[in-house]
Amino acid sequence: MKVPTTPWTLMYRIYRNALPNAHFYLEYWKNKANEIPNKELREQALSSIKDKAFHCEGGAVYGLLAGEDSKKIIQFIVAYQTISDYLDNLCDRSTSLDEEDFRALHESMFHALTPGAMPINYYRYRSDQNDGGYLTELVQTCQSVLESLSGFISVQEAMKKLAQYYCDLQVYKHVEKDQRVNLLQSWYERNKYDLPDMTWYEFSACAGSTLGIFCFAAYASNGLMDEEQVKLIKEGYFPWVQGLHILLDYFIDQEEDRIEEDLNFIFYYENEDRMVERMKHVKQKAEESIRNLPNWKFHRLINKGLIAIYLADEKVQAQKEIKRLAKRFIRFGGLPTVFFYLNSWVYRRA
Incomplete structure (x- = not known):
C-alpha cells in the first residue's frame, strides 16, 4: 500500500486501517487486564487503557509506513504503548515512590525490544x-513481532537508546517530589553535550515519547538499513519531533497537573511569551529534522496532526x-493542522 502524503488520504487510511486494527488489539488487552488477579494492578491496567487509548490510536498511524506488515506493526505499537501507559500509571498513581521499583518495572520495556530475553518478576x-x-x-508480543521483521537487527540498538531516554525520564520524574528536579537536571548535565541548545525540561520532554521507536519498527519491516539510514531516522525524530509530541501533552495537562501537584515541564518557562516562542521553535525544528527522512511528506503530516490531536x-x-x-498553536500548523483539528474534534466527540 502506498504511504499517504496528503491530509485527506492520510485521514482515510487512519479510519480505514489504523484505527480499526488499534481498537482490535486494545480490546484484546482490555480483556486480559480484566483477568488480572491483583486488584491494584488490575485497576491500573484498566485505567491506563481507558484513559490513554488515544496514545495507541495515534501511534498506530506508523503502521501505514509498513505496507503489507501494517497490522503486525500496529500489534507491536499497541502492545508497547500499553506497557508504557500501564507502567506510567504504576509509577504515577499507585503505591510506590521507589527508584529501584521503577527501574525494575521498566526492564520490561527493554525486554520487549530484545527477542529471546526471558521475562522476570518486574x-x-x-x-x-x-x-x-x-x-x-x-513483552512477549512485542518480542514476537520484532523478531519477525527483516530489518529489526539494524535498528535494535537505536530503539534501545530511545527506550533508555524514556525509562530514565519515567524513573526520575516519579520519585519523591523533592528529588525530581535535581535528578532531572543532573541527568540533563550528563547528556547535554549530545544535544542541540535546549533546557533540562525540554530535554526531558524530548525523552518522553515513544514515536521514534514506532517509526523504527515500521521501517524495520521493509528490510535491513545501513548506519546512515538509521542515523537519519533517529535524528529525524529525536529530539525535536518527540519534543513537540510531549510538550503538547504537557500543555493540555496543565490544570490537571496543578491540582495533582504533578511535574509539568510547561511550568518551567519564565512566562507565556517564552513558552509560545519555544513551542514554535520546537515545531519549526521538528519540520526541519524530518526533511531527510524517507516518506518525509508523511512525517510532515504527522507533525501537523500532532498539534491538532492534542489541541x-x-x-x-x-x-x-x-x-x-x-488557537495560536493551530495557526502555526497551517491549513493541514486545521483540517486534522476539525477531524479530531468530531472523532473524539462521536
Whole structure:
C-alpha cells in the first residue's frame, strides 16, 4: 500500500486501517487486564487503557509506513504503548515512590525490544505482585513481532537508546517530589553535550515519547538499513519531533497537573511569551529534522496532526487560557493542522 502524503488520504487510511486494527488489539488487552488477579494492578491496567487509548490510536498511524506488515506493526505499537501507559500509571498513581521499583518495572520495556530475553518478576520491589502474566504477555508480543521483521537487527540498538531516554525520564520524574528536579537536571548535565541548545525540561520532554521507536519498527519491516539510514531516522525524530509530541501533552495537562501537584515541564518557562516562542521553535525544528527522512511528506503530516490531536482534546476546551493559546498553536500548523483539528474534534466527540 502506498504511504499517504496528503491530509485527506492520510485521514482515510487512519479510519480505514489504523484505527480499526488499534481498537482490535486494545480490546484484546482490555480483556486480559480484566483477568488480572491483583486488584491494584488490575485497576491500573484498566485505567491506563481507558484513559490513554488515544496514545495507541495515534501511534498506530506508523503502521501505514509498513505496507503489507501494517497490522503486525500496529500489534507491536499497541502492545508497547500499553506497557508504557500501564507502567506510567504504576509509577504515577499507585503505591510506590521507589527508584529501584521503577527501574525494575521498566526492564520490561527493554525486554520487549530484545527477542529471546526471558521475562522476570518486574514487580519484585513492590507489594502488588500477581498480574496473571499480563505484563509478560505484552513483552512477549512485542518480542514476537520484532523478531519477525527483516530489518529489526539494524535498528535494535537505536530503539534501545530511545527506550533508555524514556525509562530514565519515567524513573526520575516519579520519585519523591523533592528529588525530581535535581535528578532531572543532573541527568540533563550528563547528556547535554549530545544535544542541540535546549533546557533540562525540554530535554526531558524530548525523552518522553515513544514515536521514534514506532517509526523504527515500521521501517524495520521493509528490510535491513545501513548506519546512515538509521542515523537519519533517529535524528529525524529525536529530539525535536518527540519534543513537540510531549510538550503538547504537557500543555493540555496543565490544570490537571496543578491540582495533582504533578511535574509539568510547561511550568518551567519564565512566562507565556517564552513558552509560545519555544513551542514554535520546537515545531519549526521538528519540520526541519524530518526533511531527510524517507516518506518525509508523511512525517510532515504527522507533525501537523500532532498539534491538532492534542489541541482538539476536551481538556483544552475546559481551560480558558489554554484554549486561547491553542488557537495560536493551530495557526502555526497551517491549513493541514486545521483540517486534522476539525477531524479530531468530531472523532473524539462521536
